[in-house]
């Protein structure tokens with residue numbers, strides 16, 4: 001059971017409405033947050049809804065030194081009748097548990113994860129925007145905050161949930177993006193933390209991402225050490241082949257198991273499309289686009305749902321045509337998924353959960 005805040009700290013309606021009118025992404029935060037404590041001795045305790053605000057951390061807190069941190073990303077969507085829904089939250093809860101296991105953090109029960117989202121929406125439901133393709137982006141995360149400098153898993157951790165209203169990812173309509181191939185830097189390796197959603201993976205991706213931006217690209221493509229395609233810095237990747245088959249890199253142990261990825265696979269198979277999860281070499285991407293064997297490439301993830309990839313660039317090469325329109329299958333899968341998320345069509349797999 002969650003303790004509720006004593007004094008309300010709500011922003012003025014006018015201020016909230018001004019933020020919701022043009023939220024951007026990750027700039028502004030709702031009035032409240034969730035906090036749950038954990039210790040070796042007590043297990044999970046002290047669940048509360050509290051005013052959004054700074055954390056007080058001991059300077060020796062292990063997260064600050066050894067990066068023992070994990071997080072999730074999930075959205076709340078407002079439907080036409082005003083109700084607020086989220087998408088497959090048990091999957092995010094289960095992934096947070098897998099991340100916790102890899103980072104030697106405690107596993108929050110999936111029920112408590114889903115309840116933490118409910119509690120935040122109960123307090124801050126009026127922060128869920130209602131304009132088309134907007135949402136409330138919810139960021140659950142967990143840090144090791146024992147004050148101890150020895151290198152071992154911490155005996156105290158805290159779980160928090162914060163939320164930030166999000167505008168439409170593509171303000172001017174969905175447009176194909178350019179992707180930068182990083183051959184110098186890897187994001188993850190065999191046996192590493194690539195399959196976990198931990199801050200360190202993203203820290204490792206920031207330098208190559210800076211290089212990508214400088215090259216006019218919006219995301220980085222990471223390969224494994226043998227040149228096989230893994231994923232983008234924050235999205236999974238799919239290829240449509242001339243014969244209609246959909247291909248996506250298999251879960252190698254070093255890529256993040258995207259919930260959008262799994263949902264796309266399901267929706268495609270429902271349509272009778274063959275989906276192959278297998279290894280794919282970056283040379284097959286380059287050659288396939290050049291020969292016409294690959295007809296569409298897209299990326300997918302919670303933030304941008306489905307994003308057409310128009311071009312792959314790297315040192316000394318570029319393939320694809322950025323000015324070509326987004327692929328037909330790419331756009332129809334995007335439409336189907338967003339229609340389910342925004343309650344515009346039936347939800348055949350029971351993915352939507354009312355908050």
Ligand code: PMP
Pocket residue numbers: 073231232233234235236256257258259260261300301302303
């Ligand atoms: N890969 C990485 C590295 C990511 O950060 C994300 C975003 N969570 C994804 C893939 C897509 O995952 P999901 O569809 O669950 O958002």
